[in-house]
Amino acid sequence: MDNQRTYRIALAGNPNTGKSTLFNLLTGLRQHTGNWPGKTVSQSKGYFNHLQSSYEIIDLPGTYSLFSNSLDEEIARNYIAFEKPDITIVVLDSTSLERNLNIALQVMEITNKVVICLNLIDEAEKKGIHIDEQKLIDRLGVPVLKISARNKIGVDNMLNTINDIVQNNRTFTPMNIKYSDEIENNISKLQPDIEAAYKDYLPSRWIALRLLEGDESVIEELNHRVLKNRKEGNEYEYASGE
Numbered sequence: 001m002d003n004q005r006t007y008r009i010a011l012a013g014n015p016n017t018g019k020s021t022l023f024n025l026l027t028g029l030r031q032h033t034g035n036w037p038g039k040t041v042s043q044s045k046g047y048f049n050h051l052q053s054s055y056e057i058i059d060l061p062g063t064y065s066l067f068s069n070s071l072d073e074e075i076a077r078n079y080i081a082f083e084k085p086d087i088t089i090v091v092l093d094s095t096s097l098e099r100n101l102n103i104a105l106q107v108m109e110i111t112n113k114v115v116i117c118l119n120l121i122d123e124a125e126k127k128g129i130h131i132d133e134q135k136l137i138d139r140l141g142v143p144v145l146k147i148s149a150r151n152k153i154g155v156d157n158m159l160n161t162i163n164d165i166v167q168n169n170r171t172f173t174p175m176n177i178k179y180s181d182e183i184e185n186n187i188s189k190l191q192p193d194i195e196a197a198y199k200d201y202l203p204s205r206w207i208a209l210r211l212l213e214g215d216e217s218v219i220e221e222l223n224h225r226v227l228k229n230r231k232e233g234n235e236y237e238y239a240s241g242e
Ligand SMILES: Nc1nc2c(ncn2[C@@H]2O[C@H](COP(=O)(O)OP(=O)(O)O)[C@@H](O)[C@H]2O)c(=O)[nH]1
Pocket: 013, 014, 015, 016, 017, 018, 019, 020, 021, 022, 062, 119, 120, 121, 122, 123, 147, 148, 149, 150, 151
């Protein structure tokens, strides 16, 4: 076991789902706000310990998706994809799960180190909304936990789950969203070349989707990161954070 290193957690989700409430609860006074490097968007970073591990946690900008539609989306997306946190916690509003699941699925296309938190579970229960978390776990293929950040319910359970994932190097096999036949065919055509170029730096399926979309900022970032890595002679060591 590696007790020395600080694990990195990213908090992702739509605006108003309780990300900052959770962030404040976990970090208390051990936090500071600055700007994202080279950007005018503010960044909250904090620290906490749990069991034998120490963590750095970043409160990502709240977004509805992870494309290059806005600076916020790009920042959140780039952090998850290119800074490769040890865990991305997706914080969802349990009272509007259908709308909120979109961002969870998008995160799951980028990384398999995901924990989904169904926050505001107290509000959902008040409204008579019953969520079958086991069904979600089975369908999505990643841990799904009910929490209430404001009422401090389920947070210890969440931390224990995270501890188990980082200490035992657990990964998951998130469900793939199936696209139309045309898109799926194009993904399959692109994947071999993507895998040849970028190895397993990021899921080839995700890169293929970005290529099909014509998202040049992802490709630029990817080339920058991977080529830089190769120049430094780390061709096969893409996992960051070590
Ligand atoms: N009822 C309830 N309200 C919550 C919970 N967590 C957060 N909130 C409230 O939801 C609102 C948005 O929270 P905030 O942390 O700012 O969301 P963010 O935009 O995702 O950072 C605030 O008024 C919080 O007090 C919860 O578990 N239950």
